[in-house]
Amino acid sequence: xxxxxxxxxxxxxxxxxxxxxxxxxxxxxxxxxxxxxxxxxxxxxxxxxxxxxxxxxxxxxxxxxxxxxxxxxxxxxxxxxxxxxxxxxxxxxxxxxxxxxxxxxxxxxxxxxxxxxxxxxxxxxxxxxxxxxxxxxxxxxxxxxxxxxxxxxxxxxxxx
Amino acid sequence: xxxxxxxxxxxxxxxxxxxxxxxxxxxxxxxxxxxxxxxxxxxxxxxxxxxxxxxxxxxxxxxxxxxxxxxxxxxxxxxxxxxxxxxxxxxxxxxxxxxxxxxxxxxxxxxxxxxxxxxxxxxxxxxxxxxxxxxxxxxxxxxxxxxxxxxxxxxxxxxxxxxxxxxxxxxxxxxxxxxxxxxxxxxxxxxxxxxxxxxxxxxxxxxxxxxxxxxxxxxxxxxxxxxxxxxxxxxxxxxxxxxxxxxxxxxxxxxxxxxxxxxxxxxxxxxxxxxxxxxxxxxxxxxxxxxxxxxxxxxxxxxxxx
Numbered sequence: 001x002x003x004x005x006x007x008x009x010x011x012x013x014x015x016x017x018x019x020x021x022x023x024x025x026x027x028x029x030x031x032x033x034x035x036x037x038x039x040x041x042x043x044x045x046x047x048x049x050x051x052x053x054x055x056x057x058x059x060x061x062x063x064x065x066x067x068x069x070x071x072x073x074x075x076x077x078x079x080x081x082x083x084x085x086x087x088x089x090x091x092x093x094x095x096x097x098x099x100x101x102x103x104x105x106x107x108x109x110x111x112x113x114x115x116x117x118x119x120x121x122x123x124x125x126x127x128x129x130x131x132x133x134x135x136x137x138x139x140x141x142x143x144x145x146x147x148x149x150x151x152x153x154x155x156x157x158x159x160x
Numbered sequence: 161x162x163x164x165x166x167x168x169x170x171x172x173x174x175x176x177x178x179x180x181x182x183x184x185x186x187x188x189x190x191x192x193x194x195x196x197x198x199x200x201x202x203x204x205x206x207x208x209x210x211x212x213x214x215x216x217x218x219x220x221x222x223x224x225x226x227x228x229x230x231x232x233x234x235x236x237x238x239x240x241x242x243x244x245x246x247x248x249x250x251x252x253x254x255x256x257x258x259x260x261x262x263x264x265x266x267x268x269x270x271x272x273x274x275x276x277x278x279x280x281x282x283x284x285x286x287x288x289x290x291x292x293x294x295x296x297x298x299x300x301x302x303x304x305x306x307x308x309x310x311x312x313x314x315x316x317x318x319x320x321x322x323x324x325x326x327x328x329x330x331x332x333x334x335x336x337x338x339x340x341x342x343x344x345x346x347x348x349x350x351x352x353x354x355x356x357x358x359x360x361x362x363x364x365x366x367x368x369x370x371x372x373x374x375x376x377x378x379x380x381x382x383x384x385x386x387x388x389x390x391x392x393x394x395x396x397x398x399x400x401x402x403x404x405x406x407x408x409x410x411x412x413x414x415x416x417x418x419x420x421x422x423x424x425x426x427x428x429x430x431x432x433x434x435x436x437x438x439x440x441x442x443x444x445x446x447x448x449x450x451x452x453x454x455x456x457x458x459x460x461x462x463x464x465x466x
Contacts, residue, residue, distance in 0.1 A: 027259070027263040027264070030255065030259055030260070030263075031260060031263075031264060031268075034252070034255060034256065034260060034272055035272070037252070037276070038272050038275040038276060041275055041276055041278065041279065041335065041338070042275060042278070044279075044290055044291065044294060044335070045278065047294060047301045048290055051301075059299075060299070063301075063304045063308070064299075064300075064301035064304050064305075065301065065304070065305065105180075106180050106181045106184065107181075109177040109178070109180055109181060110177065110178060110181040112174070112177050113174045113175065113176075113177035113178045114178075116174070117173075117174025117175075117177065118174075119174050119175055119178070125178075129185075131445060131448070132185065132189045134392055134444055134445065134448050135189065135193065135441055135444070135445075136395075136396045136416075136417055136437060136440050136441055136444055137396075137398075137417075138396075138398070138416075138417045138420040138421060138424075138433075138436070138437040138440060139192075139193060139196045139420075139434070139437035139438055139440065139441045140188075140189065140192040140193060140196065141192075141421075141424065141437075142192075142196060142199065142206075142424050142430055142433065142434060142437075143191070143192035143193075143195035143196050143199070144188070144192050145424075146195070146206075147191075147192070
């Protein structure tokens with residue numbers, strides 16, 4: 001089907017038939033537009049990368065668009081120590097791994113009951129779970145905060 | 161007898177597997193949700209005992225200009241997170257798949273897709289810091305560039321002025337969101353039978369005709385999913401507002417979830433915040449229900465048509 005012979009195009013007036021064979025200037029124009037869009041998407045990343053290795057003096061002297069003249073890493077070091085980044089990272093690892101393991105175990109049990117067990121009211125249960133996922137967190141956050149405060153877990157100790 | 165016993169007994173024993181999930185569901189979602197509705201009927205600063213005041217928070221809410229502003233801004237968020245990204249995403253996905261992919265190569269189109277998707281992998285906090293720095297009126301990259309081009313009049317206080325804050329936030333949201341529909345739509349197009357495109361092409365259908373007659377109807381289910389999930393995300397948007405503008409200046413970028421948060425924590429008007437959150441929940445659930453009904457109806461119509 002794809003090897004239809006080239007000279008026998010039914011309607012030579014249609015450019016679409018010619019374009020099938022990777023010819024024509026139009027495709028470069030379209031590619032140019034899409035690439036331009038992609039460049040616009042990338043600009044914030046480029047600006048971020050260009051400036052994260054500049055010293056504050058260099059930034060105020062030469063502005064955000066020049067290439068850094070030196071490889072300045074003091075900014076990263078300062079940030080790392082000032083916010084105690086290792087602690088934040090540890091919190092993040094603890095939270096995400098707990099969530100990953102616990103959620104997988106519980107989902108496994110739920111899926112076993114719903115998928116293998118086919119308990120009655122299955123569709124209804126899945127519907128309730130879906131709706132629960134759509135509830136804005138704002139309507140849960142204060143009660144959860146209140147409960148946590150009652151239980152006494154808002155003061156953090158150790159890695160928590 | 162022998163047919164009924166195995167039917168009932170597994171059913172009962174399988175229920176046991178739902179207990180851990182169900183217990184957590186009750187404790188983390190149902191209980192707080194009910195508590196929140198109760199809080200919304202009280203006046204309560206978060207300490208001491210709540211005072212029951214009936215529907216007073218709700219009547220106050222409907223007269224509150226900030227509340228209406230926040231919902232008007234929700235519509236702006238739907239434009240920036242659903243309407244524009246879905247339309248642009250459809251166009252981009254179709255061009256990348258049906259034009260670039262064929263006239264250049266699949267690698268070119270998937271490379272470009274990755275670039276458009278890149279902002280999606282950034283954490284919200286990073287998006288906020290990055291953009292509030294680019295849009296900073298004095299030292300931000302955007303204004304530095306504008307000034308160096310001699311366009312000093314255009315070097316505005318992008319996030320700090322009531323005229324430009326909302327459009328600026330909307331632009332950032334379009335930048336963040338665009339990759340999601342592009343990726344979903346492109347994978348949807350891979351599912352479409354390529355013979356449809358080839359046949360249409362041989363019949364002389366141009367790119368736009370193929371887009372309208374094949375692409376759009378074929379990826380309708382994905383369009384439904386993208387618009388539903390993005391609309392709900394737009395109604396619930398909190399993080400970008402929190403890191404970019406904190407709802408300001410003068411509430412010009414406030415949204416319902418940020419407005420609820422303001423009342424919960426900085427203002428300690430828990431009852432009022434709970435009422436805002438409850439109204440938002442009702443709206444989200446109604447929107448979701450309308451979407452699902454519309455989708456089922458259109459699927460039914462399609463099934464009947466065939």
